[in-house]
Amino acid sequence: xxxxxxxxxxxxxxYGAIEAVKGISxxxxxxxxxxxxxxxxxxxxxxxxxxAGTLGVAGGELLYAGQRIEKLPAHKRLRQGLALVPEGxxxxxxxxxxxxxxxxxxxxxDTEAVEADMERIFTxxxxxxxxLQQVAGTLSGGEQQMVAIGRALLSxxxxxLLDEPSMGLAPLVVEKIxxxxxxxxxxxxxxxxVEQNANLALEFSQRAYVMESGRxxxxxxxxxxxxxxxxxxxxxxxx
Amino acid sequence: MNELALAIPWLxxxxxxxxxxxxxxxxxGAPLIAMLFGKTWVRILDFALLYVMLAIGLNLVVGFxxxxxxxxxxxxxxxxxxxxxxxxxxxxxxxxxxxxIPIGAACAALAGIILGLPxxxxxxxxxxxxxLGFGEIVRIFLxxxxxxVNITNGPQGINMVDPLVLFGWDISRPLKIGDEITxxxxxxxxxxxxxxxxxxVVLVQRLQVSRVGRAWAAIxxxxxxxxxxxxxxxxxxxxxxxxxxxxGGAAGGLFAAFQxxxxxxxxxxxxxxxxxxxxxxxxxxxxxGVIVGALTLTALPEILRxxxxxxxxxxxxxxxxxxxxxxxxxxxxxxxFMMLLRPAGMIPAHSRYSKPELVVxxxxxxxxx
Numbered sequence: 001x002x003x004x005x006x007x008x009x010x011x012x013x014x015y016g017a018i019e020a021v022k023g024i025s026x027x028x029x030x031x032x033x034x035x036x037x038x039x040x041x042x043x044x045x046x047x048x049x050x051x052a053g054t055l056g057v058a059g060g061e062l063l064y065a066g067q068r069i070e071k072l073p074a075h076k077r078l079r080q081g082l083a084l085v086p087e088g089x090x091x092x093x094x095x096x097x098x099x100x101x102x103x104x105x106x107x108x109x110d111t112e113a114v115e116a117d118m119e120r121i122f123t124x125x126x127x128x129x130x131x132l133q134q135v136a137g138t139l140s141g142g143e144q145q146m147v148a149i150g151r152a153l154l155s156x157x158x159x160x161l162l163d164e165p166s167m168g169l170a171p172l173v174v175e176k177i178x179x180x181x182x183x184x185x186x187x188x189x190x191x192x193x194v195e196q197n198a199n200l201a202l203e204f205s206q207r208a209y210v211m212e213s214g215r216x217x218x219x220x221x222x223x224x225x226x227x228x229x230x231x232x233x234x235x236x237x238x239x
Numbered sequence: 240m241n242e243l244a245l246a247i248p249w250l251x252x253x254x255x256x257x258x259x260x261x262x263x264x265x266x267x268g269a270p271l272i273a274m275l276f277g278k279t280w281v282r283i284l285d286f287a288l289l290y291v292m293l294a295i296g297l298n299l300v301v302g303f304x305x306x307x308x309x310x311x312x313x314x315x316x317x318x319x320x321x322x323x324x325x326x327x328x329x330x331x332x333x334x335x336x337x338x339x340i341p342i343g344a345a346c347a348a349l350a351g352i353i354l355g356l357p358x359x360x361x362x363x364x365x366x367x368x369x370x371l372g373f374g375e376i377v378r379i380f381l382x383x384x385x386x387x388v389n390i391t392n393g394p395q396g397i398n399m400v401d402p403l404v405l406f407g408w409d410i411s412r413p414l415k416i417g418d419e420i421t422x423x424x425x426x427x428x429x430x431x432x433x434x435x436x437x438x439x440v441v442l443v444q445r446l447q448v449s450r451v452g453r454a455w456a457a458i459x460x461x462x463x464x465x466x467x468x469x470x471x472x473x474x475x476x477x478x479x480x481x482x483x484x485x486x487g488g489a490a491g492g493l494f495a496a497f498q499x500x501x502x503x504x505x506x507x508x509x510x511x512x513x514x515x516x517x518x519x520x521x522x523x524x525x526x527x528g529v530i531v532g533a534l535t536l537t538a539l540p541e542i543l544r545x546x547x548x549x550x551x552x553x554x555x556x557x558x559x560x561x562x563x564x565x566x567x568x569x570x571x572x573x574x575x576f577m578m579l580l581r582p583a584g585m586i587p588a589h590s591r592y593s594k595p596e597l598v599v600x601x602x603x604x605x606x607x608x
Binding site: 049052053054073074075078079083084085086090092094095099103104106107151152 | 467
């Protein structure tokens with residue numbers, strides 16, 4: 001068996017004395033599209049931030065492509081191909097769309113390849129191309145999310161961490177965003193998706209983990225979890 | 240420079256080349272115009288240029304990197320006292336200025352890092368409080384380090400600081416050209432300061448469009464996202480503090496040489512706030528705005544001082560309101576009107592974005608290429 005691209009072993013994350021993630025283990029094989037679902041405050045965003053390195057780890061192991069990375073600072077993890085699209089999109093509101101996208105290539109020196117990637121992203125996100133010179137803060141929520149994803153792609157990630165890309169967006173827009181994510185996945189990028197919209201996430205991904213108060217309570221293929229009565233009761237609003 | 244020229248009403252947009260010449264002519268001719276009103280005004284201009292340097296430095300920290308610093312004057316103090324230590328009878332040292340000013344700037348940069356390290360995790364109002372405390376600590380140290388070992392000479396300050404001597408030419412003495420013309424040293428200081436300001440402007444403009452400048456913009460807008468795209472936010476914040484402090488330190492050295500003495504009272508909290516006011520007033524994050532803000536807010540209170548006293552004497556027979564009180568009043572009023580009328584400052588940063596027609600014009604021009 002090949003080494004999984006990402007492995008969490010009994011990972012614990014704490015804010016001061018309060019443990020938000022109480023020892024979780026999960027695994028992603030290269031090329032997989034996996035989602036992490038759960039209610040508000042379950043520790044999903046915390047987990048993602050810890051994987052990206054913007055948050056410290058209290059215990060356990062975090063392996064990326066077989067290497068321990070708990071001590072690696074965030075900017076070095078990105079250089080190894082681990083990119084995060086933060087919750088609430090996290091775009092640079094006072095820069096233009098183009099400046100935002102180019103910031104994604106901040107760590108790259110291969111200018112020509114960056115230009116090629118820009119073109120590739122324009123074909124993937126035509127709406128974004130129309131607004132290159134606009135200040136990013138004036139875009140609609142969906143467009144901002146597209147910019148955030150485009151920016152993350154410009155770092156040429158091997159593993160893309162998406163934090164609630166559907167948050168606060170209209171269903172039609174969400175559909176478009178997920179189409180983009182599917183295209184990215186088809187290009188071979190491994191994706192870990194955090195979602196509150198469990199229905200959507202489960203339909204969309206190959207496998208999923210369910211998180212509850214800092215622990216993983218269920219895992220399985222998207223279809224299995226969708227059929228699971230417990231999941232249906234807790235997250236899909238069925239009695 | 241270009242930004243300043245473009246900001247000139249009417250002419251700037253129509254004829255940028257002419258506007259550029261206007262800016263240059265004004266910069267060079269300003270002391271001659273000021274001389275018509277008396278020597279004091281040339282002195283005020285000299286001080287205005289020092290404030291421009293301070294505002295440029297503070298803008299790096301507050302406007303570019305988004306780190307609110309309320310103790311910036313401390314770096315000015317570090318630069319000024321370094322100059323006074325190394326070039327005055329106080330320690331019997333008289334090093335040349337081209338050595339002392341870089342040393343002062345370096346000391347200030349170090350002080351910037353010392354301030355930056357413990358405050359890395361702080362943002363916004365928390366950061367503001369800590370930096371405010373830092374500024375006061377530096378001032379109080381200067382005030383009290385005369386005992387048991389006399390280092391700073393306490394509240395009396397250090398006197399007889401060496402003037403600037405450029406390659407053996409003491410510019411604090413009037414320059415004689417032939418027998419007829421003498422050039423006052425205030426003019427000479429003006430042009431030296433102008434050179435320093437020009438150098439600062441060029442440096443900061445280069446910085447703003449560099450990788451470092453973009454990293455600062457990212458941190459200012461969203462620190463988490465900045466980390467997520469691979470920016471070493473810790474180093475970049477420290478760099479902002481230390482580079483900003485460098486400008487303050489250099490200006491401090493010039494100040495010490497110009498004034499001839501330094502004392503802790505020049506570096507009060509009000510000075511930090513005054514510089515911040517200049518930035519906010521002129522347009523935070525915009526170099527041209529910051530320069531205009533510093534010049535306006537240095538000159539206006541002085542104008543007021545010279546107008547208010549005679550007016551009050553004529554109206555009431557005596558002076559009711561001290562001009563120093565009026566200065567604070569005027570600063571506050573200026574801020575209130577600014578917030579109401581132009582919340583982003585006189586020349587807002589990225590003004591091109593607020594005018595869609597310009598943006599469209601730019602893309603059209605690019606498409607034509």
